[in-house]
Amino acid sequence: DLEDEVEISPTDLDVAAFRVNFSPGERLTVRDLLTALLVSSANDAALALSRYASGSTENFVKDMNDKAVALGMRATKFANPIGFDDPKHYSTASDLSKLVDEFSQHQELLDIVKRQSQPVVSVSGRETRHLTTTNRLLGERPEIIGLKTGYTAEAKGSLIILVDQSEELPRSPRYYSIILGSRDREQETRQLLDWVKREFAWTPLEAGPAR
Numbered sequence: 001d002l003e004d005e006v007e008i009s010p011t012d013l014d015v016a017a018f019r020v021n022f023s024p025g026e027r028l029t030v031r032d033l034l035t036a037l038l039v040s041s042a043n044d045a046a047l048a049l050s051r052y053a054s055g056s057t058e059n060f061v062k063d064m065n066d067k068a069v070a071l072g073m074r075a076t077k078f079a080n081p082i083g084f085d086d087p088k089h090y091s092t093a094s095d096l097s098k099l100v101d102e103f104s105q106h107q108e109l110l111d112i113v114k115r116q117s118q119p120v121v122s123v124s125g126r127e128t129r130h131l132t133t134t135n136r137l138l139g140e141r142p143e144i145i146g147l148k149t150g151y152t153a154e155a156k157g158s159l160i161i162l163v164d165q166s167e168e169l170p171r172s173p174r175y176y177s178i179i180l181g182s183r184d185r186e187q188e189t190r191q192l193l194d195w196v197k198r199e200f201a202w203t204p205l206e207a208g209p210a211r
Helices: 030-040 043-054 057-070 093-103 107-113 185-199
Strands: 005-007 027-029 117-121 128-132 144-152 156-163 175-182
Touching (some): 005 030, 027 030, 030 107, 043 057, 107 144, 175 185
Antiparallel strands (some): 005 027
16 A cells, blocks of 8 residues: 555665665655655665565565566566665566566556656655656656666666657557666667657557558
């Protein structure tokens, strides 16, 4: 339930940046923790949510791997809830496309990842954080409506971008790009999206099949 409350544990804060730097004992809703996770890539929110969902980070990793198997992500293995470098933590662009397809079925998550900024307020109302997205392309182009960034020293930059051109081109499908292992994830994504615009066109269904 997105309105369930989660209490922040000191262990949630014992993690490298990025962090929102919540306070031990502070209570936040699942919705706000998801917002911190998906908008500002907050690692402390990821740990708090993993405990809430599965009782411990270890149990959550097991649940992640079980879900990956269920989604047909056969070249994926998770070792932690955050995405930190680990020999047993890996995936592929093909597998991540299956994850994006599943993510896109949940409108409440799509509503979160399209936000460029968002305040998060503790349940008590005493603490407020103003979050800013790590997705620098969000807002640069109106058709971009999400989705998620990532970076580690070994994996380099990763970026999944979700595009919806339906306001400009009615009935055009949503599509997404996945960039992994990049030293300039934003510029490579720009080039890819520009290529899609040059090479593909969609016509309204009444006028005939898409081309």
